Amino acid sequence: MVQFLSSRLNVSFAALSDATRRGVLEQLGRGDASITELAGKFDMTLTGMKKHVRVLEQAGLVTTQKVGRVRTCTLGISRLAEETAWIEEYRRLWASRFDVLDQIVEELKQRETFDERRETE
Structure with missing residues (x-):
């Protein structure tokens, strides 16, 4: 299960790595x-966009349906859950x-304030 999830995450994050x-x-x-x-929206060739869509489709992030000559893209059911x-x-x-680091910093500040008070007394 862990190996499957790891492989799936690799595919998803690889798909998401491109702007x-x-x-x-x-x-x-x-x-x-x-x-x-x-x-058209991304000012690229159809071939280039098809490659991007294929990567998204393999990751389960997009589904496509071809009706006639038009291939329509839809968000995949994965929804990145x-x-x-x-x-x-x-x-x-x-x-x-x-949170632990914040607590340590706060303790150091209090100790510093305490030490400063002792020096002025």
Whole structure:
């Protein structure tokens, strides 16, 4: 299970690592679009956009449907649930570490203030 999740996260994060692909996801969040429409919005060739869409599709972030000559893209059902959970786990870990660090800094400040008072007495 861990290996599957790791592999899935690798594919997802690799897909999300490109600014154009993140832009495509943002665009599709506003509504479905054809590959031609997406290529026009990002000022790129159809071939280039097809490659980006294929990467997003392999990651489960986008689905496509071809009707006639038009391939329409839709946000995938994944909705980044596993990826969000993974990020949240690390956010909590770092938040707790920063809380401990804040506590140490506060203790050092109090000790410094106490030492300064003792020196002036």
